[in-house]
Structure formats: structure tokens, C-alpha cells
Amino acid sequence: MNSYFTVELLIGTFLGLLLAMVILLVLQVRTTNKVNKLTYPAYEYVIEKAEHDAEKLVQEAQHKAQSIIAAAQQAGAKTIADYTSQAKEIHTEYSTALHTQTESLEHAMQDISDEETAALQKVTDAAEDMITTQEKSVITNVEKTNQSIQQLVAQTEQGAKESIAHIEEQIAAVGDRLETQLKETDTTGQELLQKHIASLQGVADKHVEMYTDARIKLLDEHIEQLVESVVLDVLHTQLTPSEQASLAFKALQEAKAQHIL
């Protein structure tokens, strides 16, 4: 009985606590909705303010950037103007110096040219004098040489005439000797020729004899072949088989007589 009461008490407590929690939860929800409704205008204000501040910051940054760009452009223009003026000054300075040097160089070259021309003229004159002298010397030498050649030609002509006469004499002597030797040779040659012809005649006679024998032999062979063919033809056409058999029998008997069988 006592324990039954305890269980009921516990169940009642649990249910009471559960109910209290439900009530608390409902209250919490309602409280949250109210807070949201109350705080919404403040949140919107904060956002709009932030946007306004950001736009202002952007505008300021743009103004600042424009001013920096303008300053940079002014500085660049100024620098370019400075460099241009310096370049002009340098150009003028170098042009002046170059002109001065060119003039001095022209003067120097003119002086050198004059000196060289004078020296060349001197050398040319000296060369002309030397050539003239040499020409005269050559002409003199040529005249002397011509005289020597004429003398030499005359001497050579005389020598040649003498040599020709001497050679003619020698040729006549050689001709005489040749004629004599030829006459001797002719006699000997005739004898040799006769001997040679005689020997050739003997060889030719032998050749003719050999040729005749060969021809006769060939002719004999032809005759024998002709006779053989005629005999064979006669044997085949004129003899009867019995007569042929008789000849064959005699041939066998001849073989027996020769002890072949």
C-alpha cells in the first residue's frame, strides 16, 4: 500500500515537471518572436548605414586616386621637358665639336696631299730621266747587235756554201761506193734468190704432192662410199632373202674360221 502510493507520487511529479517544461518552452518561443519584431528596424538601420559609409569611402578613394594621377602626369611632363632641353644642349655641343675637328682634319689632309704630290712629281721626273737613258742605251745595243748578226749571217752563209760543196763531194764518193756495192750485192742476191726459189719450189712441190694425195684420198673415200651405197642398194634390191641368208651363213662360217665362234 505504501509502495503504491510512492509510484503514484512519482508519476504525478513527472507529469507536473513535463507540464512545466511545456509551458516554459511556449513562453520561450513567444519571447523570441517579440525580440525579433523589436530588433528588426535597428538591424535595417545598421545595414543602410554601413552601405552609406562604404559609398563614402569609395568616393574618397576615387578623389584621392585622381589627385595622385594628376600629380604623376605633371611630374612626368616636367621630367620629359627637362630631358628634352638637356638633349638639345648636348646635340649643340657635339655638333660644334665635330665641325671643329672636321675643319682641322681637312687642313691636315690638304697639307699632306700637297707634300705627297710634290714627292710624286719628283719621283716621276727621275723615272722619266732614267727611262730615257735606258732607251738610248737599248737603241745603241740593238744597232750593235744588228751589225753582229749581219756579220754572223755572212759568215754562216759562207760556211754553209763550203759545207754543201764538201757534202756534195762526199755524196758523190758514197754514191760511187754504193753503186759498186750494189753491183756486188746484185750478183750475190741473184744467187741467193735462185737458191731460195729452188727451195720454195721444193716446198711447193711437196705441198702440191700432199694436196694431191689428200684430194685423191678424199676422192677415194667418196668413191668407196658411193660404191658401198650402190652395193648395199644392189644387195637389198637384187638379192632374194634366201641369197641374203646364204651370205649371212657364209659370214658365220667365216667367223668360225677366224675362231670367233
Next chain:
Amino acid sequence: MSDTTTLVQELCANTYTVGDMRRRLGLLQEGAELALFNDETTDPVTAIKAAIKERGTEDDVAAVTAWGTEMFSQFTAATIREHISTLQKAVDALPIMTLYIPVAFPESELATMSAWGREECAPQLLFDVRVDPQVAGGCAFVWNDTYHDFSFKAQSKKYPGVITQHLNAYA
């Protein structure tokens, strides 16, 4: 054995060449087989001769039928092949002279030459005849594996100049 020898002697009595011998033995075998394997045959010897007469030439029939009754009477249906084989072997063992002749000789001439050959050279000699027109005026033969030419052409070659000498003497 002695019977075979007698039979071979009988075969050689009227057959002188190898060709004739083989042809006639073949004719004998054919006639014997035809007669002996016929059920209607009552007289074998007569039947064999009749069969040979029907198939052989005149010369062959005359030669085969002349071999005598003993030749035909020995054949029976059981022994014919053995006898023929024995005869062929005996014929193959006979001495043979290969004879080259210009034309085919008559049987009588061959008989004369064969008789002379069997007397002078070897008994039961058979000629193996070959026709060669080039051996006219004589003959040629092979004996003991050696060829011998006794034709007119060979003899004229053997004595060169003989013909022209005779012609010169005649001229």
C-alpha cells in the same frame, strides 16, 4: 628333270629363234588353259590342239602341234602353270646368239643356220634375230657379250683402199 630336258629338246627341234619360242610357248599355255578349264572337255589333248589351231598362225600351229602328244598330255588343270613356268625357265637358260640380219630370212634358211650353229657353236642354240639393213652382204652377231660385224660395209672398212684398187685395175 629329265622330262624337262626332253621337252626342251623337242621344243628346239623346230624352233630356232627366241621370238618364235616365246610366242609358241605362250600359244601352248593359252590353248592348254582354254581346253583344260572348260567343263565340256572330254579329250584334253585334242581340245588343246584345237584351241591352238584356232589362235595360232599356220607356221606356229604346225610347229606346236608337231611337238608330240607327250607334250600335251602332261598338262592338267592343277599342273599347267607349274609346267609352263618350268619350261620357260629352261628356255631362258638356253644359249642365245643375237643375230643382226639385213632382211627377215625364210624359216628354212634359219633352220639351216641354226643346225649349223648348234653343231659348231652350242647345242640347243637359239637366235635372237634383229633386222638391220646396214648389215647387208653378210651379218653381225653378239657372241659372248662381244659384237662382231661381218657385213659388206664393215669388211670394206676393215680393208680401206681395196675398192679403189680394184677400180684402178679395172680402169
